[in-house]
Amino acid sequence: MPKGPEIKRAADAIALVLEGRMIESADLHHDELKGSHRHIVGQRVKSIETQGKALLTHFSSGKTLYSHNQLYGVWHVVDRGQYPTTKRTLRVALHTARHSALLYSASDIWVLTKKQLTTHPFLSRIGPDILDKSLTWRALLSRLTDPRFKSRKLATLYLDQQFLAGIGNYLRSEIIHDAGLDPALRPIDLNRGQLGRLARSTLTISKRSYTSGGITNKAGIAKKLKTQGKSRAAYRFSIFDREGECCYRCGGSVIRSTLNSRRLYSCAQCQTSSFETQSS
Numbered sequence: 001m002p003k004g005p006e007i008k009r010a011a012d013a014i015a016l017v018l019e020g021r022m023i024e025s026a027d028l029h030h031d032e033l034k035g036s037h038r039h040i041v042g043q044r045v046k047s048i049e050t051q052g053k054a055l056l057t058h059f060s061s062g063k064t065l066y067s068h069n070q071l072y073g074v075w076h077v078v079d080r081g082q083y084p085t086t087k088r089t090l091r092v093a094l095h096t097a098r099h100s101a102l103l104y105s106a107s108d109i110w111v112l113t114k115k116q117l118t119t120h121p122f123l124s125r126i127g128p129d130i131l132d133k134s135l136t137w138r139a140l141l142s143r144l145t146d147p148r149f150k151s152r153k154l155a156t157l158y159l160d161q162q163f164l165a166g167i168g169n170y171l172r173s174e175i176i177h178d179a180g181l182d183p184a185l186r187p188i189d190l191n192r193g194q195l196g197r198l199a200r201s202t203l204t205i206s207k208r209s210y211t212s213g214g215i216t217n218k219a220g221i222a223k224k225l226k227t228q229g230k231s232r233a234a235y236r237f238s239i240f241d242r243e244g245e246c247c248y249r250c251g252g253s254v255i256r257s258t259l260n261s262r263r264l265y266s267c268a269q270c271q272t273s274s275f276e277t278q279s280s
């Protein structure tokens with residue numbers, strides 16, 4: 001399933017061809033979109049926005065096209081009418097004078113009013129987007145100490161879209177490893193310094209994934225491994241999907257476990273429990 005950084009990169013590509021442009025025609029092949037042409041065709045695209053894994057296309061009509069890709073949805077941006085060869089089902093096609101933005105296979109698609117956006121079952125529940133430019137590490141720190149979240153294990157919290165939108169499985173392992181914390185710890189177990197480091201790691205790793213196209217390993221390490229002829233799969237992550245291999249930070253062995261039915265990777269040597277840290 002695509003994570004926030006992947007969705008945001010897709011949104012950037014769509015924004016490049018749609019923002020500020022008039023939609024000249026549209027194909028809407030989805031029951032929930034019946035009767036929605038008038039809100040879209042002949043309207044200008046004001047902006048494209050992501051909220052977690054949801055993509056919002058705001059039109060000058062005041063309406064917004066909401067789409068959530070879930071497992072199989074995918075957007076393609078092409079020169080107008082140049083449809084890609086695919087067996088996927090076309091759900092939405094938005095055509096400007098020069099380009100087409102095409103959404104395939106998604107089934108969670110709606111045209112919503114401003115009011116409906118605020119009460120939407122997904123949007124109204126999710127936390128701030130990890131890639132929201134206005135999200136600071138201090139705001140994240142106060143979220144970590146919020147009564148709703150402070151007593152939950154990091155391993156559980158870092159998959160919860162209500163805590164932070166756009167977070168996902170590989171980011172969970174990568175962020176908690178970068179912060180040097182045992183995934184079984186809860187925010188309430190951490191001292192102020194550890195909380196601050198975790199908040200900063202959360203922003204740093206998410207932004208790194210977005211700007212690098214999914215590479216969360218440190219740029220220097222990834223570059224070195226690449227020049228050694230290693231594959232993208234081998235240099236992409238600092239810890240995720242590296243069971244039994246050496247931790248790049250301390251040389252310890254990477255352990256795989258399963259928490260919340262999802263793979264979690266950590267290093268017992270450099271991801272310490274705060275109890276040890278506090279007693280030392």
Ligand SMILES: [Zn+2]
Pocket residue numbers: 247248249250251252267268269270271
């Ligand atoms: Zn380590």
